[in-house]
Amino acid sequence: MIKVGLIGYGKAGMAVARVLASTPGVRLCWIAKRQIPSAVDAWTVEGVPLISLTAATLEQTLQCHPVDALVDFSSAAALHIYGELVRQRQLMLVTAISAYGEDDQWYLQDLGRDTRIMASPNITLGINFLILAARLLRGIAPFADVEIIEQHFREKPEISGTARKIAASLSVEEERITSLRLGGIVGQHEVVFGFPHQTVRLTHDSIRREAFGTGAVFALQELARRSKGCYSFDDLLMQKIREGLLAG
Numbered sequence: 001m002i003k004v005g006l007i008g009y010g011k012a013g014m015a016v017a018r019v020l021a022s023t024p025g026v027r028l029c030w031i032a033k034r035q036i037p038s039a040v041d042a043w044t045v046e047g048v049p050l051i052s053l054t055a056a057t058l059e060q061t062l063q064c065h066p067v068d069a070l071v072d073f074s075s076a077a078a079l080h081i082y083g084e085l086v087r088q089r090q091l092m093l094v095t096a097i098s099a100y101g102e103d104d105q106w107y108l109q110d111l112g113r114d115t116r117i118m119a120s121p122n123i124t125l126g127i128n129f130l131i132l133a134a135r136l137l138r139g140i141a142p143f144a145d146v147e148i149i150e151q152h153f154r155e156k157p158e159i160s161g162t163a164r165k166i167a168a169s170l171s172v173e174e175e176r177i178t179s180l181r182l183g184g185i186v187g188q189h190e191v192v193f194g195f196p197h198q199t200v201r202l203t204h205d206s207i208r209r210e211a212f213g214t215g216a217v218f219a220l221q222e223l224a225r226r227s228k229g230c231y232s233f234d235d236l237l238m239q240k241i242r243e244g245l246l247a248g
């Protein structure tokens with residue numbers, strides 16, 4: 001059983017909490033956010049205590065409700081509130097924060113000397129798998145044409161960051177990205193490989209934010225089997241695939 005404290009209870013955190021609370025082998029013990037409006041809200045719908053995140057409240061919470069891991073869906077600033085407690089208590093950390101600065105990245109690497117860390121600005125299993133599969137195919141068939149198509153809801157103004165990441169990982173120009181803005185599409189990314197006599201399409205559809213929770217659980221389960229270090233989602237996925245191939 002992996003006992004977890006969740007940091008952040010916003011749009012993503014609430015969906016992640018639902019997944020953590022309903023996954024066998026994982027126990028969601030408490031949730032921390034910046035502010036708690038009133039004592040009435042001191043329990044979440046998942047039936048776990050809700051705390052306001054400061055170093056003092058966290059230390060107190062870890063005494064009463066010890067956990068094996070923290071999962072962070074809050075903001076970059078929270079890392080510096082809980083970082084040293086993670087180190088001292090050798091907690092695992094899965095952080096999904098996408099806006100870490102260079103200093104934060106160094107700090108995460110440093111924490112990885114003392115405990116197990118997974119930090120990824122993209123935590124869905126599906127997108128990470130798509131990127132890996134696309135990289136493999138690109139390596140096998142560098143002569144194939146590559147196009148990336150991303151589709152999102154009408155109001156999304158900018159090119160998808162994930163599409164740009166896919167382009168970078170395949171070493172193709174961002175001009176190869178086509179963005180379609182249509183109605184209420186949550187998010188679709190497609191990589192099309194054009195061969196002379198065949199076409200391969202790799203597609204990922206986002207359906208619900210709970211997918212972030214599925215990725216966090218994957219990372220927790222993989223970290224629990226690993227030694228100290230600061231890993232990316234890709235590292236964990238690659239190791240898992242390698243083990244699967246060797247076993248098969």
Ligand SMILES: NC(=O)c1ccc[n+]([C@@H]2O[C@H](COP(=O)([O-])OP(=O)(O)OC[C@H]3O[C@@H](n4cnc5c(N)ncnc54)[C@H](OP(=O)(O)O)[C@@H]3O)[C@@H](O)[C@H]2O)c1
Nearest residue numbers: 008009010011012033034035053074075096098121122123
């Ligand atoms: N890697 C991925 O695939 C992925 C996917 C989704 C989201 N994310 C990341 O997850 C984070 C949250 O996204 P969101 O859409 O859920 O945002 P949101 O709706 O604004 O929610 C943020 C939550 O974090 C809490 N929080 C913010 N700063 C905090 C701090 N210093 N200490 C404690 N709690 C703090 C907020 O508390 P209050 O409500 O009290 O202010 C709120 O509960 C963002 O960094 C986003 O980039 C990453």
